[in-house]
Amino acid sequence: MADSISIRRVERFGEHEISGLCDVLVDCVEGGASVSFMLPMTRAKAETFWRGVAASAERGERLVLVAEDETGAIIGTVQLITNLPENQPHRADLAKMLVCRRARRRGVGSALLRAAERQALTVGRTLLVLDTVTGGDAERMYARAGWQVCGQIPRYALFPNGEPCSTTVFYKLLS
Numbered sequence: 001m002a003d004s005i006s007i008r009r010v011e012r013f014g015e016h017e018i019s020g021l022c023d024v025l026v027d028c029v030e031g032g033a034s035v036s037f038m039l040p041m042t043r044a045k046a047e048t049f050w051r052g053v054a055a056s057a058e059r060g061e062r063l064v065l066v067a068e069d070e071t072g073a074i075i076g077t078v079q080l081i082t083n084l085p086e087n088q089p090h091r092a093d094l095a096k097m098l099v100c101r102r103a104r105r106r107g108v109g110s111a112l113l114r115a116a117e118r119q120a121l122t123v124g125r126t127l128l129v130l131d132t133v134t135g136g137d138a139e140r141m142y143a144r145a146g147w148q149v150c151g152q153i154p155r156y157a158l159f160p161n162g163e164p165c166s167t168t169v170f171y172k173l174l175s
Contacts, residue, residue, distance in 0.1 A: 005075065005108055007115040010064045013054035017066065020074025021053075022046040027100045029160050034133050035096060039160040053079065053096075063123065065115050067099070067108050075103040078112045080120055080128075091127035092120055097138060109141050117174055126174045131156070134166040147172045 010017050022043060029041035037045060057064050061083035067076035076099035080092040094116055099108045120128055132138045134152050143149070147170040156167035 004070045005067045005103075005111060007065055007067050007111055009119060010054075010057065010066055013050075013057070013064075016072075017074070018047065018050050018054065020066070020068075021050045021077055024074055024077055024098050024100045025049065027102075028098045031101045032159055032161070033098070034157050034159045034165050035098065036157075037160060038158065038162065041160065056083070059083075062095075063116075063119055065112060065119065067103075067112050069103070075100050076108045076112050078116045080116055080123075080125070082123060082125065090125060091129065092123075092125040094128050094130040097130075097132075104137070109138065110145065113141065113145055117172070121174050127171060128174065129169070129171045131167045131169045133157075134168045139168050142170050145172075 025035070025037070025046045026041050026043060028035060029037045029039070053062070053064060056062050061081070063080040063082065065078050066074045069075050078097045079095045081095050082092045084091060084093070097109060097112060099112070117128065130142070132142065150169040150171060152166055152168050154166045155164040157165055159165050
């Protein structure tokens with residue numbers, strides 16, 4: 001599937017982008033992803049979130065990448081948050097790596113990750129940091145891609161159903 005997807009940076013957020021990003025977020029949260037939202041995950045919560053992200057991206061505070069399938073449907077996304085303190089102009093936080101359930105285990109996440117790393121270098125970022133649920137597929141993907149584990153934090157957040165989950169913090173130096 002990785003061959004039949006395209007990755008692009010979203011600079012102007014139209015209704016296609018907002019709607020597609022909402023679909024991915026709702027799907028991921030309903031599937032149990034611990035990505036800041038609790039059940040019930042409503043379309044209104046997703047739209048409020050993505051409109052805020054769009055405004056932040058348009059102010060230059062973050063970069064948003066999307067993965068689209070051959071029909072143009074958004075099936076995944078990742079963000080690089082670049083609006084950091086002035087003593088950290090060299091780094092960005094990788095955030096909200098989301099792939100809809102129907103597109104998982106097909107290379108979409110890895111393609112988004114590689115694209116985010118390239119984009120980071122393009123905007124002068126040489127250090128990336130992220131956190132992810134401990135023990136999941138995403139943790140294994142980051143390790144395979146050469147990210148280094150800083151450590152684990154127990155009971156860091158909650159799954160959408162309210163159950164506590166631990167997180168693993170990673171970093172990667174880019175060259």
